[in-house]
Amino acid sequence: MNREQFIGIAGGTIIAAVTTSYLLSDKSNLSRADIKPSDDLPRQRLRDRTETLQPDEKEILLLASLAPSGHNTQPWFVQYLEPYHWIIGNDRTKWLPAVDPTQRETILSIGTFIQNLEYAAGAFGYLCDWNLLAKTNQDDRVMAVKLIKQTSKNPFDTAKIKNRRTVRSDFLSDVLKPEDLKYLVNSEAEFIHYLPNTSQESQFINEQTIEANRLQADREPAQQELADWIRFSTKNAEKYRDGLTTASMEIEGIPGWVVRNFYNKDNVMKKDFREVGIDKIKKEVSESAGWILITSKENSVATLLETGRRMQRLFLKVWEKSIAIHPMTQILEELSTRQTLNQSIGISENIQFILRVGYLKNYPEPVSLRRPVDWFVRK
Numbered sequence: 001m002n003r004e005q006f007i008g009i010a011g012g013t014i015i016a017a018v019t020t021s022y023l024l025s026d027k028s029n030l031s032r033a034d035i036k037p038s039d040d041l042p043r044q045r046l047r048d049r050t051e052t053l054q055p056d057e058k059e060i061l062l063l064a065s066l067a068p069s070g071h072n073t074q075p076w077f078v079q080y081l082e083p084y085h086w087i088i089g090n091d092r093t094k095w096l097p098a099v100d101p102t103q104r105e106t107i108l109s110i111g112t113f114i115q116n117l118e119y120a121a122g123a124f125g126y127l128c129d130w131n132l133l134a135k136t137n138q139d140d141r142v143m144a145v146k147l148i149k150q151t152s153k154n155p156f157d158t159a160k161i162k163n164r165r166t167v168r169s170d171f172l173s174d175v176l177k178p179e180d181l182k183y184l185v186n187s188e189a190e191f192i193h194y195l196p197n198t199s200q201e202s203q204f205i206n207e208q209t210i211e212a213n214r215l216q217a218d219r220e221p222a223q224q225e226l227a228d229w230i231r232f233s234t235k236n237a238e239k240y241r242d243g244l245t246t247a248s249m250e251i252e253g254i255p256g257w258v259v260r261n262f263y264n265k266d267n268v269m270k271k272d273f274r275e276v277g278i279d280k281i282k283k284e285v286s287e288s289a290g291w292i293l294i295t296s297k298e299n300s301v302a303t304l305l306e307t308g309r310r311m312q313r314l315f316l317k318v319w320e321k322s323i324a325i326h327p328m329t330q331i332l333e334e335l336s337t338r339q340t341l342n343q344s345i346g347i348s349e350n351i352q353f354i355l356r357v358g359y360l361k362n363y364p365e366p367v368s369l370r371r372p373v374d375w376f377v378r379k
């Protein structure tokens with residue numbers, strides 16, 4: 001074999017090896033649409049838990065579970081008492097102690113689940129009769145609900161639940177139009193406050209969001225917690241069906257491929273990963289129509305649940321208007337930024353949500369994953 005032949009054969013072998021490795025690699029971002037209904041068949045050991053569920057009960061719970069939650073932990077469970085009579089529970093294994101030590105965000109997230117559940121039940125012809133059980137943010141049993149058959153004159157369009165998602169990139173910088181703002185705020189002006197990107201308050205939230213993210217990235221337990229909730233590979237994403245995936249973090253193309261195939265928790269703890277994260281935040285806050293803050297009068301469980309519901313009612317209105325909502329909670333999670341917030345922006349009530357908002361050219365498809373109903377129903 002002469003030199004040219006050798007180089008030719010070796011080169012061909014390398015190309016074949018690289019192509020094969022690529023074909024065998026984790027090639028594309030896993031999206032919600034990639035999960036087939038057959039993947040949701042109850043695991044054998046769980047089957048007896050959900051065999052009793054009526055088809056519409058299962059549909060309602062599935063729609064409820066499309067609610068948003070911090071790090072997509074989905075901190076709810078459903079205790080099945082009898083048909084159409086359940087307890088909505090707080091799953092302590094899904095708490096985020098490093099960023100949410102008082103479970104404030106957990107209860108807000110359960111509030112979003114409860115709002116979805118009520119709208120979904122309405123779409124299937126049921127009215128919800130709620131009964132608050134929890135006295136603290138840590139109680140396992142949060143609310144009991146009975147679904148009562150009653151045809152609604154104006155059933156909720158479940159497409160809004162199915163299409164809602166958190167969007168983080170490519171916000172336009174136009175401020176919200178007065179008619180859209182009116183539609184979003186509706187009769188809740190007491191609790192929903194819009195800070196247009198032209199205002200000083202909005203600039204302040206931009207700066208503080210960057211600062212709070214920097215503080216949080218430097219806080220080891222918070223960064224470790226984030227690492228624990230990232231589902232790097234498609235295999236892990238399919239296994240857990242929760243947390244943050246490359247798709248939901250909007251890491252596309254070659255960077256997405258690199259993260260899926262070569263990254264693990266250790267990478268998240270490295271300096272360059274933290275720096276890239278901050279750069280992403282800087283870019284995000286530079287693009288928006290401003291911020292929406294959701295406030296509450298006090299901090300009881302009932303009020304936090306109602307605030308979660310309020311935020312979800314708002315969130316379910318934006319898809320049809322091509323408006324993105326991106327909750328950015330770090331200011332509230334870091335003590336030093338939280339302490340100066342109210343005074344600096346002149347709001348005396350409790351700020352529960354900080355939402356970046358902005359128009360989009362196109363509202364993208366939802367991508368974050370959810371655990372199948374069978375995994376969160378307990379008998």
Ligand SMILES: Cc1cc2nc3c(=O)[nH]c(=O)nc-3n(C[C@H](O)[C@H](O)[C@H](O)COP(=O)(O)O)c2cc1C
Nearest residue numbers: 068069070071072105108165166327328329330368
């Ligand atoms: C209480 C709460 C806090 C959140 N905080 C953040 C946040 O700080 N940063 C962020 O990017 N997303 C945040 N989110 C959005 C979640 O990450 C998102 O809802 C979850 O990943 C599921 O995705 P989806 O909303 O597209 O269904 C938050 C959501 C909730 C309900």
